[in-house]
Amino acid sequence: MAHHKLSIAALIAMALLSIATANSYTTTITFSEAHEIEHQQQQQRCRQQVQSQGRARLQSCERYLSKSQSRFGREVENPFEEQEQGMRQCCEELRNFEDQCQCEAIKQVAQRAQQQIRGQGIFGGRGESEEVYEKARELPRRCNLRMEQCSFRIVFV
Numbered sequence: 001m002a003h004h005k006l007s008i009a010a011l012i013a014m015a016l017l018s019i020a021t022a023n024s025y026t027t028t029i030t031f032s033e034a035h036e037i038e039h040q041q042q043q044q045r046c047r048q049q050v051q052s053q054g055r056a057r058l059q060s061c062e063r064y065l066s067k068s069q070s071r072f073g074r075e076v077e078n079p080f081e082e083q084e085q086g087m088r089q090c091c092e093e094l095r096n097f098e099d100q101c102q103c104e105a106i107k108q109v110a111q112r113a114q115q116q117i118r119g120q121g122i123f124g125g126r127g128e129s130e131e132v133y134e135k136a137r138e139l140p141r142r143c144n145l146r147m148e149q150c151s152f153r154i155v156f157v
Contacts, residue, residue, distance in 0.1 A: 046101035050108050057096055058109045060089035061139075065113035065132050091143035102140070103150035110136035 050058075064086035097105045113132050140147050 042100055043104070046098070046104040047108075049097065049101055050105045055112075058090075058093050058105060058112075060086060061093050061106075061109040062113050062116065064090045065110055065135050066116045087139075087142060090139065091145075094139065094143055094145060099146040102145050103147050106136050106139050106150055 064083070067083070067086070094102050094105055110132055113136075114129050117128050117132065137150070139145070140150055
């Protein structure tokens with residue numbers, strides 16, 4: 001009889017443990033989904049913020065990204081200094097955006113810089129576009145932004 005009561009107690013304990021485990025798993029899924037929804041809403045807010053304010057607030061960034069090393073050399077006396085100044089001005093513009101929106105700002109300005117290169121009929125093709133991408137990819141680190149790395153994809157033209 002004591003053995004029978006012990007078996008029933010063990011079964012009840014296992015059932016309670018199973019329920020507790022299932023509830024914690026459900027809570028984790030709910031939290032993950034809520035986090036994902038919040039992340040998507042934040043991305044949408046950033047896209048809207050950059051689209052509405054970005055063109056005016058990112059002019060130095062667009063100039064910096066759209067000027068290649070070779071074209072800087074033909075236009076100014078000290079191309080390295082000019083490029084560093086352009087990068088510093090771009091960093092200041094990026095800092096005017098919320099931390100979580102800075103990657104979106106870089107992504108959009110890089111796309112505009114590529115469109116500008118295409119629109120000017122600059123032939124360098126893929127090399128020019130790759131240079132835009134490389135400079136954009138380095139901006140978070142060079143500007144000392146909170147987001148040290150941004151993941152975005154730019155289509156080379």
